[in-house]
Amino acid sequence: MNQQPDVCADCSQGIGYRRLADEQRESQAIIAALEQRYALVAEATNDAIWDWDVQNHRVDFSPRWKELRGYCHDELSDREEQWSESIHPDDRARVMEAVQQHFDGKTAVFHEEYRVRCKDGSWKWILDRGVARRNADGQVIHMAGSEADITERKRAEAALEQMRNQLAEAQRISHLGSFEYVAATRTTSWSEEEYRIYGLDPAGPSPAYEDMLARCIHPDDRDLLHDAFMQAMQSNGIYELEHRIVRPDGSVRWVYDHAHPYFDAQGNLERYIGATLDITDRKVLELDLRESETKYQIVADNTYDWESWIAPDGRFLYCSPACERITGHRAEEFMADPMLRYRLMHPDDRQHFDEHVSDVELKRLSRECEWRIVRADGSIRWIAHACQPVFDEAGQYLGLRASNRDITERKGMEIHLQQARAAAEAADIAKSNxxxxxxxxxxxxxxxxxGVAQLLRREPLTGKQTEWLDKLNLAGKRLTAIIEGILKITQLESQRLDVKEAPVDVAALLDEVQQMIRGRAADKQLELTVAAEGLPARLLGDRSHLKTALLCYANNAITFTEAGRVALHARVVEEDDNSVRVCFEVRDTGIGIAPEVLPRLFTVFEQADNSQTRQFGGTGIGLYMVRKLATLMEGDAGCQTTLGQGSTFWFTARLRKG
Structure with missing residues (x-):
């Protein structure tokens, strides 16, 4: 028999295929819906999505992931190296280590903040989060996650950190700390400078309120601080207080606290935020000033002088008891009547005193003046007044501190001295005349x-008569020199002698003086030399004064030198565009001068000693006259000498360039 086909079996199989196809279409639709919903969520969150197939080394990057880095969707591949290569070199090792720890199961979620390079070369901060999926053997086969751009947040955090650092530095420089007290928990938080002010480690915890009272506040100030703070909290008011703290090393500092209350929406006290300023230096200054004021008042109350402190409006803030001895009025009278001092002042001195006070207040400098007061009995007392302006720490003018001394007796002595000086000057003029x-x-x-002696020489004379005439002539010349010296000193002291400028050849002047003393030098067989160095060709000066001074030195050198040499020398020691200062020197190998004699050598009528006066003669006016002439020519005179070896006498004179 022919076998018939199994129609039912075929139908069943067809129905199964159709059902499977329907289920696949339904699954695909669900997946599509989920992907659409996932994309919608990703778009709504503005996050970048990545999906990593770990086994196949590929990553599915969302368009937003690529857009975040400045790329179009088709400009980047899905290679996993695309991600790792974009990480900042300084962050890469840390990020890869975090991924490995997540793969090893040490972290439930991969979560890292790091920088990625953008297309234009800039860097962005991202927050990257992801979760790995494992197979039955526990191996990671897949990992997915998202990235968020946190660049702006990072910038804000950096700016905030910078502001915090600047605030901390400002607090450190100004010694100003800050604190916060939370009412509900009775806890405090401190800034770094607050820790430093209290001498504590900023790394340690902020102490609780009760702990701070016990450990940090001076025992004598604990109740004061607690009462002030509790009173501020009860009244919801501002808390402020100056008190002492004790650091762990035992040192004591002064601080100033100032805090404001802050409240919640219901008006309940929430916290106090305040600042602490280290005012130790100011407190030390205040204590020093207080001690200084006390010492000043003690001293001023017992000093001989009349001390006072006058306010800017003219009131006496302080007046020492010495005012009664000087003026005849008690301190209380000056304190009650600011114009009393002005009324006591001599009328002729009031304008001068007003100008003095105005000058002190305008220039803010210490000044002195003298004025007179007229006492009730009509007597006049002279006052030496010295005052200085007073300012506070802010530079605010606080008035004048003045010291007044009775100088009536000194003024009387000055008047007598002036009269005596006038009399002495008159006597000196009379002497000179x-x-x-x-x-x-x-x-x-x-x-x-x-002249008569010269006429006698024309007559026949015996040898004895000629000898007498020679002595007469020598004595006459010596007397003439003395008289000429006295006349010149008289002219110098009476200031009738001046400098007459005329062309002067210094070298020629030295030669002339040499010729004048050559005979005396030859008589004693002395070597005589002359030298002039570096002198300008044309000079103007008083030739007569120069010659007189040189002759005095040269004659003295020959007088006091028995053997050796005498040298005349001139050189420039200073020069400018208009003039030169020339030093004239006369050196000898004579007897020299003892050191103790030098200070009085150029004094009128002085010589080295009396024995020289007897042996060599002289009046002691020559050196005095040389110094006077040198001073007149804007110079000076002096001497370097060694006893028994010789001397160098010098004088300087300013000569103008011709």
């Missing part, structure tokens, strides 16, 4: 005597 007149009167008959 007398010496001048006497010099002129003596010079006339002396010249007549010398």
């Amino acid at each position: 007398f010496l001048g007149n006497m010099g002129h009167e003596m010079r006339t008959p002396l010249h007549q005597m010398l």
Whole structure:
């Protein structure tokens, strides 16, 4: 028999295929719906999605993942290296280590913040989160996650950190700490500078309120601080207090607390936020100032002078008891009547005193002046007044502190001294006039005597008579020199002698002086030399004064030198565009001068000692005259000498360039 096909079996198989196809279509629709919903969630969250096939080393990056880095969807491949290569080099090792720890099961979720490179070369901060899926053997076969752009948050955090650092630095520089007190928990939190002010480690915990009272507050100030803070809390008011703290090392500091209350929506006190300022330096200054004021008042109350402190409006803030001895009025009278001092002042001195006070207040400098007061009995007392302006720490003008001393006796002595000086000057003028007149009167008959002696030489004379005439002539010349010296000193002291500028050849002047003393030097067989160094060709000066000074030095050198040499020397020691200062020196190998004699050597009528006066003669006016002439020519005179070896006498003179 022919076998018939099993129609029912075929129908059943067809129905099964159709059912499987329907289930596949239904599953695909569910998957599509889920993917659509997943994409919608991803789009709504603005997160970048990645799906990593770990076994096949491929990653499915969402368009947002690529967009976050600045790329279009088709610009990046799905290689897993695409992700690792975009991580910042400084972050890569840390991120890869976090991935490995998640693979090893050490973390439930991969969660890292790191930087990735964008297409334009910039860097973005992202928050990356993901979870791995494992097979039956526990191996990771798949991992998926999302990225969020947190660049702006990181910038805000950096800016906030910078602000915190700046605030901390400002607090450190200003010694200003900050604190917060939470009312519900009675706990405090401190800034780093608050810790430093209290001498505590910023790494440690903030102390509780009660602990702070016990450990940090000075025992004498604990109740004061607690009462002030509790009173502020009860009244919901501002808390502020100056008190002492004790650091762990035992040192005591002064601080100033200032805090404001903050409330919740229902108006309940929530916290106090405040600042602490280290005011130790200010407190020390205040204590020092208080001690200084006390010491000042003690001293001022017992000083001989009249001390006072006057406010800017003219009131006496302080007046020492010495005012009664000087003025005849008690301190209370000056304190009650600011104008009393002005009324006591001599009318002729009031304007001068007003100008003095105005000058002190305007220039803010210490000044002194003298003025007179008229006492009730009509007597006049002279006052030496010194005052200085007073300012506070902010530079605010607080008035004047003045010291007044009775100088009536000193003023009387000054008047007597002025009268005595005037009398002495008049006597000196009379002396100079007398010496001048006497010099002129003596010079006339002396010249007549010398003239008669010269006439006698024309007559036949015996040897003895010639010897007498020689002695007469020598004595006359010596007397003439003395008279000329006295006249010149008289002119110098009476200031009738001046500098007459005329062309002067210094080298020629030295030669002339050399010729004038050559005979005396030859008589003693002394070597005589002259030298002039570096002198300008044309100079202007008083040739007569220069010659007089040089002759005095040269004659003295020959007088006091028995053997050796005498040298005349001139050199420039200073020069400017208009003039030169020339130093003239006369050096000898004579007897020298003892060191103790030098200070009085250039004093009028002084010589080295009396024995020299007897042996060598002289009046002691020559060196005095040289120094006077040198001073007149804007110079000076002096001497370097060694006893028994010789001397160098010098003088300087300023000569103008011709």
